[in-house]
Amino acid sequence: MGGDADNVRYDPARGRVYVGYGEGALAVLSAAGERIGDVPVGGHPESFQLDGGKIYVNVPSRREVAVVDADKLKVTETWPVNDSSANFPMALDAARHRLFVATRRPQRLLVYDTVTGKLISNVEAGGDSDDIFYDVGRGRIYASFGEGSVFIYEQVDADHYRLAEKVPTAAGARTALFSPELGRLFVAAPSRGNHAAEVVVYQTGS
Structure with a gap:
């Protein structure tokens, strides 16, 4: 797959796993772990989200969001983050x-x-x-x-x-996990000075 594997998402509709890695691609795997292909996105992919037949990918080095066609496995458009x-x-x-x-x-x-x-x-x-x-x-x-x-x-x-x-x-x-089923937000606080590392749990609703 290459180095610097980062975010992972599972696509139940297609039985695929997507992994952002390296200098600029999503690796596409079957649920059994077989390599299907790669989608170059032009820079290291950070967080990405699946939306039916589309995948939205943050590409910070290009200051844009890449939109990937999940069936054709290619970038179809990009959205700039403007002055950010x-x-x-x-x-x-x-x-x-x-x-x-x-x-x-x-x-x-x-x-x-x-x-x-x-x-x-x-x-x-x-x-x-x-x-x-x-x-x-x-x-x-x-x-x-x-x-x-x-x-x-x-x-x-x-x-x-x-x-x-x-x-x-x-x-x-800065690292967190939200569980809608539990109505909880888990935030990981690192060790700093005399403060031990811990996971702080916040209730988001009744």
Whole structure:
């Protein structure tokens, strides 16, 4: 497969596994682990999301989102992050056709219309963004930042988003996992000085 394997996604509809790796490709594997092919994206792929017949891929080195045809296994279009850069985390609201991308420079949350590829919203974000999650049931977005915070955004409607709360965490606590079934957000805080490493659990709703 090559080095620097990173994000992994499973496509149950096609029985495939996608792995972002190396200097710029998605490896496509069967569920049995057989190599099907590669999709060059022009730079190391960071977070990516599956949306039916499309795959949206963050490519920070190119300051863009690559849109991959999941059947043809090729990039069909690219969406620029405009004046932003370091677009690492990504989340998807498939029902409303909205893609969420956080950038580190400047610190913003970008919202794209996945039908048109147009940028429709641009909201304040925190420093050192690493993970974003969309909570379908509550219409919220949770974003974890290494500066030591989790931002909670409310989806007013498909085109409008409001920063509702900034929750303090710990310096370097940028890696997170959201469980919609449990209604919990798990945030990993690294060891710093006399503070031992830990996983902090936040309740996202009753």
